[in-house]
Amino acid sequence: xxxxxxxxxxEIVDYIRDAVFSEEYAKRxxxxxxxxxxxxxxxxxxxxxxxxxxxxxxxxxVFFSVSLMLAALSRIPLRSYLPRVLLFIPVFTGIIxxxxxxxxxQPVEGTxxxxxxxxxxxxxxxxxxxxxxxxITREGVFWASTFLARVTTAVSFAILLMLTTRWSDLVSTLxxxxxxxxxxxxxxxxxxxxxxLLDLVSKMLLSRKSRVIGKEKAVKSWKLNAxxxxxxxxxxxxxxxxxxxxxxxxxxGGEYKNIRSDSRPPGLRDYIFLSSIIGFCIFxxxxxxxx
Amino acid sequence: MKKAIFELDDVFYYYPTGSEALRNVSMExxxxxxxxxxxxxxxxxxxxxxxxxxxxxxxRGSVRAFGKxxxxxxxxxxxxxxxxxxxxFVFQDPDIELFSPTVYDDVAFGPQHLDIPGEEIxxxxxxxxxxxxxxxxxxxHPYNLSGGEKRxxxxxxxxxIDPEVILMDEPTSDLDPKSRSELIGIIRExxxxxxxxxxxxxxxxxxxxxxxxxxxxxxxxxxxxxxQEIFSDFELIKANNLEVPEIFKLFEVLRCFGYNCEDLPLSxxxxxxxxxxxxxxxxxxxxxxxxxxxxxxxxxxxxxxxHH
Numbered sequence: 243x244x245x246x247x248x249x250x251x252x253e254i255v256d257y258i259r260d261a262v263f264s265e266e267y268a269k270r271x272x273x274x275x276x277x278x279x280x281x282x283x284x285x286x287x288x289x290x291x292x293x294x295x296x297x298x299x300x301x302x303x304v305f306f307s308v309s310l311m312l313a314a315l316s317r318i319p320l321r322s323y324l325p326r327v328l329l330f331i332p333v334f335t336g337i338i339x340x341x342x343x344x345x346x347x348q349p350v351e352g353t354x355x356x357x358x359x360x361x362x363x364x365x366x367x368x369x370x371x372x373x374x375x376x377x378i379t380r381e382g383v384f385w386a387s388t389f390l391a392r393v394t395t396a397v398s399f400a401i402l403l404m405l406t407t408r409w410s411d412l413v414s415t416l417x418x419x420x421x422x423x424x425x426x427x428x429x430x431x432x433x434x435x436x437x438x439l440l441d442l443v444s445k446m447l448l449s450r451k452s453r454v455i456g457k458e459k460a461v462k463s464w465k466l467n468a469x470x471x472x473x474x475x476x477x478x479x480x481x482x483x484x485x486x487x488x489x490x491x492x493x494x495g496g497e498y499k500n501i502r503s504d505s506r507p508p509g510l511r512d513y514i515f516l517s518s519i520i521g522f523c524i525f526x527x528x529x530x531x532x533x
Numbered sequence: 534m535k536k537a538i539f540e541l542d543d544v545f546y547y548y549p550t551g552s553e554a555l556r557n558v559s560m561e562x563x564x565x566x567x568x569x570x571x572x573x574x575x576x577x578x579x580x581x582x583x584x585x586x587x588x589x590x591x592x593r594g595s596v597r598a599f600g601k602x603x604x605x606x607x608x609x610x611x612x613x614x615x616x617x618x619x620x621x622f623v624f625q626d627p628d629i630e631l632f633s634p635t636v637y638d639d640v641a642f643g644p645q646h647l648d649i650p651g652e653e654i655x656x657x658x659x660x661x662x663x664x665x666x667x668x669x670x671x672x673x674h675p676y677n678l679s680g681g682e683k684r685x686x687x688x689x690x691x692x693x694i695d696p697e698v699i700l701m702d703e704p705t706s707d708l709d710p711k712s713r714s715e716l717i718g719i720i721r722e723x724x725x726x727x728x729x730x731x732x733x734x735x736x737x738x739x740x741x742x743x744x745x746x747x748x749x750x751x752x753x754x755x756x757x758x759x760x761q762e763i764f765s766d767f768e769l770i771k772a773n774n775l776e777v778p779e780i781f782k783l784f785e786v787l788r789c790f791g792y793n794c795e796d797l798p799l800s801x802x803x804x805x806x807x808x809x810x811x812x813x814x815x816x817x818x819x820x821x822x823x824x825x826x827x828x829x830x831x832x833x834x835x836x837x838x839x840h841h
Contacts, residue, residue: 410674430633435632438628481628489642492617492690493643495646
């Protein structure tokens with residue numbers, strides 16, 4: 243279990259360091275990198291919203307293909323883009339969606355695909371519909387796969403936006419689009435310090451690893467992990483207090499004033515890009531309704 | 534007569550847990566001075582700097598800054614913004630100060646919040662970045678900076694406020710030798726521009742180069758004097774777990790070999806000056822020899838500095 247925690251944290255920290263803060267892909271010359279950040283942000287919001295409204299799994303797959311195509315045109319290698327999209331979030335979403343493929347968790351009787359167990363009598367359990375068999379239903383599988391595809395596609399758009407945009411430009415865009423200043427400040431600070439603290443955790447885990455001889459028992463390992471979490475909590479609490487003092491020291495009086503706002507007007511290319519995205523989304527959703 | 538910037542009289546500070554951080558602290562700091570606060574870990578140095586920066590009020594006693602009382606009431610009033618534009622505090626951990634998406638935003642944070650007009654903010658930020666030679670870092674995310682770069686960015690974030698007083702908490706800690714010596718140069722330059730510098734530090738080798746006066750703080754003020762006075766008091770140094778500069782130790786060794794001088798130098802510059810003077814008065818020679826007590830004196834010196 244400890245290995246799992248170690249590996250997961252190391253992966254997250256490495257991912258953030260390489261992909262986000264190094265801004266490796268955001269500096270490349272590609273389609274999305276050349277688009278004005280405000281326009282890009284709106285275009286991705288449109289894509290994510292259209293993806294949420296799409297009810298047909300095939301249409302969601304089309305949206306996902308669009309994200310792959312945009313990634314390729316933005317010179318993001320699919321071998322580093324796809325694992326980020328497909329590994330973390332869909333795995334967790336899969337865990338959430340999994341129970342719904344079984345008839346017992348569905349509000350109405352579905353079409354059975356596979357019967358797992360037949361009780362030969364009606365079972366009554368609190369909060370669940372009475373049932374006599376546990377079966378995987380067609381509707382359940384369809385709903386779970388649609389849900390999974392929708393989340394994966396939304397995540398793929400969000401990751402693509404992050405990969406092709408410098409963090410500072412994204413923050414300026416949020417300010418330019420009139421997001422509340424305090425929200426922008428808190429988001430920026432959370433982003434900055436979560437990864438600083440993650441870095442700290444990975445160092446703590448590494449230092450523990452360097453002093454462990456032989457195989458650790460699971461209970462002992464969890465106790466040590468709990469100690470690390472406790473130390474991290476104290477450190478983050480102390481840090482938050484000092485950050486506030488550092489802000490006060492530089493004149494902060496409760497109201498955040500930020501001059502960084504992206505006020506450059508978008509160009510013709512940006513408008514063409516946004517129009518194409520909006521046009522595609524409208525066309526896709528209308529086609530689905532008609533079909 | 535120089536104007537007193539800070540006047541502390543019988544100041545106490547208790548943590549919320551009730552434990553004592555500062556006791557009976559009285560001090561005066563004058564305009565344009567360079568003052569070091571030296572003391573062991575947990576001796577209350579950072580707490581004292583926070584009180585001087587008006588971030589926390591003293592639990593007891595009187596704190597006056599620029600002739601005005603600094604207490605809970607003034608810290609929560611609008612008057613405090615005038616004080617904030619005069620005093621800047623560089624925290625020990627630069628990650629505390631660099632919370633914005635880019636270095637530029639962090640450096641601009643102070644002027645923005647002290648209602649400096651827009652065009653002047655840009656000028657101030659550019660000036661601070663140029664002074665610290667970090668113009669190339671302005672669009673970088675603080676996460677991507679090295680330790681030395683972060684420290685410089687944190688100092689630039691304070692310089693853009695253009696304060697009269699700069700407080701620094703352990704500014705040379707965790708820096709590589711090059712960054713450390715650059716920082717010492719910057720601090721000296723800032724003082725030459727007329728800024729009052731107050732530093733809490735463990736870096737005794739930097740003090741002689743930088744500081745006019747030293748306060749030894751271990752919850753209360755143990756001693757106050759010039760670096761020469763403080764480092765020559767061995768009992769004081771030992772009782773407070775402090776160190777003396779390496780140059781000072783070297784000249785103590787030379788003394789065991791018959792080198793004759795009244796005040797031991799504390800820095801390279803002082804050593805050059807003194808050696809030149811001694812050589813000039815002895816026809817270009819410096820005499821060292823082993824006499825009957827040399828080894829005894831050397832043993833005592835080793836014992837004193839725990840060199841076995």
